Structure formats: C-alpha cells, structure tokens
Amino acid sequence: MAAEPLTRDRVLDAAEDTLRRFGPAKTTVVDVARALGVSHGTVYRHFASKAQLRDAVLQRWLERMNPPLEAVAREDGPAGDRLRRWLLTLIGQKRQRAREDPDLFAAYAQLSQEARGVVVAHLAHMTRMIAAIVADGMASGEFAAEDAEVTAAAVLDATTRFHHPAFAAQWEDAQWNDTAAFDPVWRLVLQGLAAR
Amino acid sequence: MAAEPLTRDRVLDAAEDTLRRFGPAKTTVVDVARALGVSHGTVYRHFASKAQLRDAVLQRWLERMNPPLEAVAREDGPAGDRLRRWLLTLIGQKRQRAREDPDLFAAYAQLSQEARGVVVAHLAHMTRMIAAIVADGMASGEFAAEDAEVTAAAVLDATTRFHHPAFAAQWEDAQWNDTAAFDPVWRLVLQGLAAR
DNA sequence: CGACTGACAAATATTGAAATCTGTCATTCG
DNA sequence: CGAATGACAGATTTCAATATTTGTCAGTCG
Numbered sequence: 001m002a003a004e005p006l007t008r009d010r011v012l013d014a015a016e017d018t019l020r021r022f023g024p025a026k027t028t029v030v031d032v033a034r035a036l037g038v039s040h041g042t043v044y045r046h047f048a049s050k051a052q053l054r055d056a057v058l059q060r061w062l063e064r065m066n067p068p069l070e071a072v073a074r075e076d077g078p079a080g081d082r083l084r085r086w087l088l089t090l091i092g093q094k095r096q097r098a099r100e101d102p103d104l105f106a107a108y109a110q111l112s113q114e115a116r117g118v119v120v121a122h123l124a125h126m127t128r129m130i131a132a133i134v135a136d137g138m139a140s141g142e143f144a145a146e147d148a149e150v151t152a153a154a155v156l157d158a159t160t161r162f163h164h165p166a167f168a169a170q171w172e173d174a175q176w177n178d179t180a181a182f183d184p185v186w187r188l189v190l191q192g193l194a195a196r
Numbered sequence: 197m198a199a200e201p202l203t204r205d206r207v208l209d210a211a212e213d214t215l216r217r218f219g220p221a222k223t224t225v226v227d228v229a230r231a232l233g234v235s236h237g238t239v240y241r242h243f244a245s246k247a248q249l250r251d252a253v254l255q256r257w258l259e260r261m262n263p264p265l266e267a268v269a270r271e272d273g274p275a276g277d278r279l280r281r282w283l284l285t286l287i288g289q290k291r292q293r294a295r296e297d298p299d300l301f302a303a304y305a306q307l308s309q310e311a312r313g314v315v316v317a318h319l320a321h322m323t324r325m326i327a328a329i330v331a332d333g334m335a336s337g338e339f340a341a342e343d344a345e346v347t348a349a350a351v352l353d354a355t356t357r358f359h360h361p362a363f364a365a366q367w368e369d370a371q372w373n374d375t376a377a378f379d380p381v382w383r384l385v386l387q388g389l390a391a392r
Numbered sequence: 393c394g395a396c397t398g399a400c401a402a403a404t405a406t407t408g409a410a411a412t413c414t415g416t417c418a419t420t421c422g
Numbered sequence: 423c424g425a426a427t428g429a430c431a432g433a434t435t436t437c438a439a440t441a442t443t444t445g446t447c448a449g450t451c452g
Contacts, residue, residue: 192386422424
C-alpha cells in the first residue's frame with residue numbers, strides 16, 4: 001500500500017472508475033477497495049455506507065455540469081438571450097451525459113425519481129443560477145416578475161420535459177434532435193417573463 | 197357458460213376487474229378467463245396477445261378521463277379561465293386515479309415511459325382539447341398565438357411536471373397539495389399566451 | 393495512536409430445477 | 423359454420439438452496 005494515507009477523494013476516483021466499468025448494478029464495495037489495493041473495511045472509514053459513497057460520486061459528477069452553466073449565467077447581453085442559452089446549455093449537458101455515461105446517468109435518473117438529497121441540492125443550485133438571470137432581467141426592466149426565486153423554479157418546472165432524466169428515452173427520437181419541441185415552450189416562457 | 201356469446205367488452209370488464217384485484221404483475225390470461233368462466237384460448241379470440249388486452253383496458257380507463265375535461269372545454273367564459281380550470285381538472289383526475297387505482301396507474305406510468313401507442317393517442321386527444329380552448333382565445337383576441345395546435349402542445353409540455361405519471365410520487369408531498377408549485381408556472385403560461 | 397485488516401452475522405443477490413404461463417391449433421360442440 | 427375447448431411447445435416466472443455482499447468490530451501493525 002502507498003505511504004500516503006488513503007483520501008476521500010482517491011476513494012471517489014476509484015469508485016467512479018469502477019462504476020463506469022462495471023455499471024451500478026455490478027459494482028460492489030469490495031470492487032472499489034480492490035481497485036485501491038485496500039480491504040473493503042477501509043472504504044468504510046471514509047463513507048458510512050455504500051449509498052453515501054454512490055451519492056458522493058453522483059454529486060461530484062453532477063457538479064461538473066456547473067462551470068459551463070455558470071459561464072453562461074455570467075455572460076453579457078439581454079437576460080432573455082442569456083436565459084435561452086442557459087437552458088439550451090443545460091439540455092445539451094444532460095444529453096451529452098446520457099450518451100457518454102449511460103450507467104451513471106441511469107443511477108442519476110433513478111435517484112431523481114426518489115427526489116433524494118443529492119438531486120434536491122442539484123436542483124436548488126440550478127434554480128439559483130436561473131434566479132440570478134431573472135433578477136438581472138428585472139433590474140434592467142426587461143422582465144416583470146414578483147419573486148426571482150419563485151419565477152426561476154417555475155422556469156425550471158416548465159422546461160422539465162427537456163432536462164428531466166425521466167424523459168431521456170425521448171431525447172434520441174428524431175423529432176427532438178432540433179429545438180422543434182423546445183421552441184414553443186420557450187416562447188411561452190419568454191413572453192410570460194417579458195415586461196409589457 | 198352463458199347463452200350469450202362472449203363479447204369483447206365483457207372480456208375487458210373481466211380483465212379490468214382482475215387487474216384491479218391482482219395487480220398487473222400477478223394477472224394472467226388464465227385468471228381473466230377463469231373470471232369469465234371460459235378457457236383461456238377463448239380470450240385469444242378477442243385479443244391477439246396479452247399486451248393488446250392490457251392496452252385496451254388501459255385505453256378505456258384513460259378515456260374515462262375525457263368527459264369532465266370535455267365539459268370544461270365547452271364551458272363559457274374567458275379562454276384563460278377555462279384553460280386554467282381545464283389544467284386543474286386534468287391534474288385532479290390524474291391524482292385521483294393515482295390514489296384510487298394505484299395498480300392501473302402504475303401500468304399507465306410504465307407505458308408512458310415507453311411512449312406506447314395508447315398513450316400517444318391519449319396525449320394527442322389532450323392536445324386537441326387544449327387547442328380548441330386556445331383557438332377560442334385567439335378568435336376573441338384574448339390570446340396571441342401563431343398555431344393553436346403547436347401552442348397547445350407547448351402548454352401541455354410546460355405543465356408536464358404536474359400531470360405526467362413519472363412525477364406521481366411527488367404528488368403526495370405536502371407542498372404539492374395546494375397549487376403553490378403550479379401557480380407560478382400557470383402565470384408564465386397565461387402571460388405567454390396573452391395578447392398585448 | 394491512528395490507519396488498516398479480515399473474520400463474522402445479517403441482508404441481498406444468484407442460480408437452476410420445477411412450476412406456471414402464453415400463444416397455437418387440431419378438435420369438439422351445438 | 424362459428425364459438426369454444428384443452429393439450430401442447432416454448433417462454434417466463436417462482437422458489438429455495440447457495441453464494442455473495444454489506445456493514446461491524448476486535449485485533450494487528452508501524
């Protein structure tokens with residue numbers, strides 16, 4: 001074993017690799033320990049249960065979605081344009097993950113059905129980013145809304161069909177490859193936000 | 197056996213009863229035949245497969261949701277009010293079914309994941325009803341929309357979270373009992389539709 | 393002392409043989 | 423003749439035994 005003591009992060013790395021390799025159904029704590037060259041008891045010094053380990057892997061994986069979204073949120077230009085780009089970026093990220101990491105994505109889809117902690121935190125972060133854009137739009141007089149947070153949650157709700165993993169199966173359908181289904185919803189949302 | 201020859205409808209009745217009693221997982225074609233007092237081969241004279249029988253039961257069950265919705269669609273008054281009532285009726289129907297027929301509802305939830313024929317037809321019908329209300333709103337100058345059908349589909353998409361069975365688990369949560377989550381989305385939709 | 397091990401009990405998953413179910417069809421019945 | 427039967431093959435499900443996995447903890451090691 002290494003001279004270095006085992007860190008939480010190294011365990012997470014090994015767990016993510018193993019998960020990607022064997023899939024969520026076939027990954028055991030012993031597999032993860034073996035990848036690290038330690039006994040499985042040691043893994044339990046860093047995570048209280050297999051569920052917590054899986055949640056932590058998932059959280060890190062979800063958090064990697066944030067930087068591109070934060071970049072869009074910080075851009076210049078009309079709030080409406082930024083919001084549209086932000087939503088399209090979110091949708092794009094989800095689809096990319098569904099394609100590239102089908103196993104991790106399936107685990108995420110399952111957890112979001114159960115509305116578990118990690119996913120709730122993820123959603124809260126998404127809402128906060130939208131709220132920042134909405135608040136900018138309110139400040140510039142472009143949007144008329146009462147409460148940026150509540151409105152942000154409504155925007156996320158209204159576009160559920162396009163980013164919630166329960167609908168991932170439909171993302172492959174031909175008719176979804178372009179924004180034909182998204183655009184009419186986007187029109188509703190943008191005009192719903194617009195000051196008049 | 198009865199003097200009457202066995203009808204498709206009597207098979208459907210028996211299948212629905214059996215399904216309700218045993219649940220989708222435990223219902224066999226033999227069970228349905230037994231409830232009718234015939235051999236299971238006879239059931240196959242009316243439905244080509246178990247899947248077709250299940251789809252037909254589900255279709256009838258879904259169609260029973262239509263009358264109250266059609267009643268709302270035919271009411272008088274501003275299109276905005278009618279559309280809101282229609283959506284709340286749809287949401288109410290779904291929740292009622294989720295509570296009263298959990299097994300049939302679970303079967304429906306499963307099928308809508310796979311976007312199967314019955315469900316696609318059901319969705320198309322829902323869209324047509326909304327389109328009628330939207331068209332009325334356009335005629336009266338209350339709404340500004342380009343295409344009533346496309347807009348209707350967008351309204352259904354934007355409210356997915358509140359009527360799609362994938363979210364049924366959340367319908368029981370305290371925060372969903374009132375319209376606290378629905379109202380902000382409704383505001384977005386209504387203002388998105390409104391002529392200015 | 394703190395990081396790690398590995399034997400252990402209880403929970404969970406796997407397996408394969410037996411039972412049941414689906415769908416077909418030659419035959420019976422009225 | 424059309425409606426219904428029931429025996430049958432192949433597919434699927436069940437069930438109980440067997441094996442693996444999770445999570446704990448007393449004990450080892452440096």
